Amino acid sequence: xxxxxxxxRRAGLLGINERNLRLVNELNPRRLxxxxxxxxxxxxxxxAAGIPTPELYGVIANPFHMRHLESYLDKPDGVVIKPANxxxxxxxxxxxxxxxxxxxxxxxxRAMLEDIRFHVNNILSGMYSLSGQPDVAMFExxxxxxxxxxxxxFGGVPDIRIIVVRGIPAVAMVRLPTAESDGKANLHKGGVxxxxxxxxxxxxxxxxxxxxxxxxxDTANPLKNFSVPHWDAMLEMAAKAYDVTGLGYxxxxxVLDKGKGPLLLELNARPGLAIQxxxxxxxxxxxxxxxxxxTEGMDALARVELARKLYRxxxxxxx
Amino acid sequence: MPKAAAKKTTVNSFTHTRLLALLLTxxxxxxxxxxVVRYDYPLSPGARTTTWDFEIYLDFDTNNQPVRLxxxxxxxxxxxxxxxxxxxxxxxxxxxxxxxxxxRTAIWTYRYPNDRKVLRYRxxxxxxxxxxxxxxxxxxxLQRAAPETENDLERQAFLxxxxxxxxxxxxxxxxxxxxxxxxxxxxxxxxxxALLSPTLPSSISRLALARDVLTAQGIPARVANGIYLDQAxxxxxxxxxxxxxxxxxDHRYFPGLDPEEFxxxxxxxxxxxxxxxxxxxxxxxxxxxxxxxxxxVAQRVARDEGxxxxxxxxxxxxxxxxxxxxxxxxxPVGILMLVFLRQFIGLQTLGTFMPVLIGIAFRETALLNGIxxxxxxxxxxxxxxxxxxxxxxxxxxxxxTVVVFIVICMAVVAQLMSNTGQRIxxxxxxxxxxxxxxxxxxxxxxxxxxxxxxxxxxGLGSLxxxxxxYLVMTNPTVEYFMFNxxxxxxxxxxICLLMGKYTGLRLSELIRFRELDxxx
Numbered sequence: 001x002x003x004x005x006x007x008x009r010r011a012g013l014l015g016i017n018e019r020n021l022r023l024v025n026e027l028n029p030r031r032l033x034x035x036x037x038x039x040x041x042x043x044x045x046x047x048a049a050g051i052p053t054p055e056l057y058g059v060i061a062n063p064f065h066m067r068h069l070e071s072y073l074d075k076p077d078g079v080v081i082k083p084a085n086x087x088x089x090x091x092x093x094x095x096x097x098x099x100x101x102x103x104x105x106x107x108x109x110r111a112m113l114e115d116i117r118f119h120v121n122n123i124l125s126g127m128y129s130l131s132g133q134p135d136v137a138m139f140e141x142x143x144x145x146x147x148x149x150x151x152x153x154f155g156g157v158p159d160i161r162i163i164v165v166r167g168i169p170a171v172a173m174v175r176l177p178t179a180e181s182d183g184k185a186n187l188h189k190g191g192v193x194x195x196x197x198x199x200x201x202x203x204x205x206x207x208x209x210x211x212x213x214x215x216x217x218d219t220a221n222p223l224k225n226f227s228v229p230h231w232d233a234m235l236e237m238a239a240k241a242y243d244v245t246g247l248g249y250x251x252x253x254x255v256l257d258k259g260k261g262p263l264l265l266e267l268n269a270r271p272g273l274a275i276q277x278x279x280x281x282x283x284x285x286x287x288x289x290x291x292x293x294x295t296e297g298m299d300a301l302a303r304v305e306l307a308r309k310l311y312r313x314x315x316x317x318x319x
Numbered sequence: 320m321p322k323a324a325a326k327k328t329t330v331n332s333f334t335h336t337r338l339l340a341l342l343l344t345x346x347x348x349x350x351x352x353x354x355v356v357r358y359d360y361p362l363s364p365g366a367r368t369t370t371w372d373f374e375i376y377l378d379f380d381t382n383n384q385p386v387r388l389x390x391x392x393x394x395x396x397x398x399x400x401x402x403x404x405x406x407x408x409x410x411x412x413x414x415x416x417x418x419x420x421x422x423r424t425a426i427w428t429y430r431y432p433n434d435r436k437v438l439r440y441r442x443x444x445x446x447x448x449x450x451x452x453x454x455x456x457x458x459x460x461l462q463r464a465a466p467e468t469e470n471d472l473e474r475q476a477f478l479x480x481x482x483x484x485x486x487x488x489x490x491x492x493x494x495x496x497x498x499x500x501x502x503x504x505x506x507x508x509x510x511x512x513a514l515l516s517p518t519l520p521s522s523i524s525r526l527a528l529a530r531d532v533l534t535a536q537g538i539p540a541r542v543a544n545g546i547y548l549d550q551a552x553x554x555x556x557x558x559x560x561x562x563x564x565x566x567x568x569d570h571r572y573f574p575g576l577d578p579e580e581f582x583x584x585x586x587x588x589x590x591x592x593x594x595x596x597x598x599x600x601x602x603x604x605x606x607x608x609x610x611x612x613x614x615x616v617a618q619r620v621a622r623d624e625g626x627x628x629x630x631x632x633x634x635x636x637x638x639x640x641x642x643x644x645x646x647x648x649x650x651p652v653g654i655l656m657l658v659f660l661r662q663f664i665g666l667q668t669l670g671t672f673m674p675v676l677i678g679i680a681f682r683e684t685a686l687l688n689g690i691x692x693x694x695x696x697x698x699x700x701x702x703x704x705x706x707x708x709x710x711x712x713x714x715x716x717x718x719x720t721v722v723v724f725i726v727i728c729m730a731v732v733a734q735l736m737s738n739t740g741q742r743i744x745x746x747x748x749x750x751x752x753x754x755x756x757x758x759x760x761x762x763x764x765x766x767x768x769x770x771x772x773x774x775x776x777x778g779l780g781s782l783x784x785x786x787x788x789y790l791v792m793t794n795p796t797v798e799y800f801m802f803n804x805x806x807x808x809x810x811x812x813x814i815c816l817l818m819g820k821y822t823g824l825r826l827s828e829l830i831r832f833r834e835l836d837x838x839x
Binding site: 001003005007008009010011013015017018021114118121125126189207276281 | 824828
């Protein structure tokens with residue numbers, strides 16, 4: 001055990017305790033965290049800064065608004081219902097398209113209006129919000145994801161997570177849905193996380209359920225060497241997210257839409273640490289360098305440049 | 320130089336925390352040390368016990384006849400106090416008779432009872448030893464007088480025998496020794512056998528005879544009845560002995576082995592229990608030693624009245640309040656353990672302090688019962704919760720439904736327990752059902768959003784932490800230290816502060832990130 005502890009420390013592994021103390025507590029003041037906990041607020045800030053996000057169709061904030069439900073659902077391309085204060089992807093329901101008196105969900109099941117109303121009620125009563133506070137249900141554009149990841153994803157929307165420290169993108173991964181994760185890209189539900197080379201945007205090896213893997217469990221295709229399109233734009237979006245929120249440690253979740261390009265889905269003020277397994281690196285040395293870097297007077301683009309430099313210096317290149 | 324130090328306005332938060340923790344530890348430990356070194360507070364719950372919990376338990380059949388049940392109960396005297404008395408009367412009327420010289424009597428009455436009934440009396444008392452003085456009333460020389468007996472023949476025999484004993488002795492003390500020798504040690508002394516009262520049980524009749532002889536010779540004497548305090552007993556035996564005052568000294572004579580400690584319940588030759596209208600009486604007199612060091616501490620505090628140390632303890636509070644604080648001050652120890660398990664081990668639980676709350680609830684049910692009850696109620700609650708899921712209710716009314724269901728379950732459990740004669744039915748009534756409901760709700764969300772394994776894992780984790788917290792919080796040493804040395808709370812606070820700055824890996828992370836272990 002002690003040997004393992006030393007080995008992991010030597011590998012530069014960042015633990016939850018240290019993340020909470022040095023990153024979340026130090027860099028993310030509580031009053032700012034509120035901005036990203038509420039997804040409506042995030043969306044508003046992002047739009048003001050010119051960061052593209054999925055279109056918001058409507059909001060149900062109380063049972064009185066429930067009469068709008070059917071009009072919000074009336075989209076031939078489908079709709080995504082999510083709690084504004086949800087965490088870890090809880091409470092998100094994806095409706096693909098209308099289907100015989102109901103809607104087809106992303107997992108193929110049919111959801112009736114009554115089911116959806118119940119789900120929205122659960123959201124309103126705070127079932128998925130962080131502290132059980134009453135919440136708001138959001139209805140959003142359903143992303144038609146780019147086919148680039150088709151060989152390595154299964155039924156759902158892959159998304160790209162970029163961790164940004166003091167406005168400098170530090171590490172990134174792409175999260176792929178699997179059969180096990182029910183079309184969601186969340187790693188704790190069984191999604192696959194694939195590390196990304198921050199400089200090139202190319203996929204490295206991956207992980208699922210805490211174990212490293214080199215192929216997608218459903219399609220059996222190798223995960224390596226996919227190039228994420230619009231990579232520069234994504235890095236810039238992530239760096240800009242720091243400017244609009246002021247959060248020194250954040251995870252930007254970006255999806256790639258077929259027509260609209262990269263869209264910012266949400267921001268996370270306490271991004272998790274599994275990204276280290278996906279990238280097969282401990283991120284402490286890189287973080288220390290990022291924390292010490294001088295960013296005085298730099299704009300988002302300049303910080304992206306700095307990020308690439310720091311990444312190359314601190315992370316061994318995978319051939 | 321001091322200027323340079325003053326310039327540095329923001330002290331590094333690590334240093335700050337360490338200094339604060341050091342300060343708290345120093346304050347806490349120095350109060351602790353002062354108590355131990357200067358005031359000799361005992362460091363362990365002592366083995367020598369002089370305080371005992373005493374209980375009389377009466378269990379009997381009634382038959383629709385008026386019942387009158389009298390029993391002697393311990394009374395206060397100059398040398399001792401009976402505290403924390405409690406009567407469990409049920410539907411019976413209770414009257415206390417304190418006038419009798421033989422002792423205090425509790426009289427329970429009820430006109431038309433039926434079925435089996437239980438009556439209880441509880442008290443806390445301090446044991447007596449050979450050196451405990453007899454009351455002032457005994458320290459008075461009596462007039463020599465012949466006893467009243469039923470016939471002249473007996474009276475004559477008594478007089479002849481006692482005069483003979485008197486002649487053979489030098490003073491009161493040797494006379495008493497001689498009397499006891501003839502009655503209890505020498506076998507077949509004809510006079511003794513003839514004079515023993517036929518109506519009393521033999522052990523008491525000999526004592527009664529000795530008393531009669533001594534009082535006839537002007538020596539104050541009485542028969543005492545009580546229990547020997549040696550160890551915790553569920554059924555303590557009632558013993559009888561003789562107390563007398565001869566030549567300016569108190570004496571006690573115990574037939575059989577001398578007890579180290581004992582307790583007098585009543586005097587005279589009356590029966591312990593006198594009852595009318597009942598049958599099949601089961602009498603249990605139980606004793607249990609109480610942590611003596613606590614009593615020692617109380618005495619010390621009383622002695623140190625006016626010193627600062629009395630402020631760092633709870634002994635000045637009323638007993639009932641003390642009992643509450645005895646529980647409260649152990650909670651931080653449970654929480655300390657919880658923090659350790661979460662920050663260093665990385666155990667996952669439902670809710671932050673929920674396990675400690677459950678652990679506190681276990682106090683009322685004891686561990687095994689608590690775990691069984693907890694698991695059963697959670698399982699039932701989850702089943703109802705999942706059933707309600709189909710009805711598609713709003714959150715708060717659904718929670719309320721689960722609460723009501725839990726209350727019903729607990730009522731049923733209490734009924735079952737009382738039918739089978741178990742006692743825990745009484746104690747679970749305060750098992751916090753809101754905590755249970757919240758646990759059920761959290762667990763069901765984890766169940767839905769993650770998986771059944773996650774939910775069960777977290778449930779088990781919570782149960783594990785709750786059991787550990789319970790064991791720590793009810794540990795006698797922990798209770799003793801926290802209650803008598805509450806300044807240690809400062810040390811616990813200091814440890815919490817230091818743990819709040821731990822940036823190392825958790826034990827669970829060693830497993831989670833095992834793939835990054837590059838040693839091959």
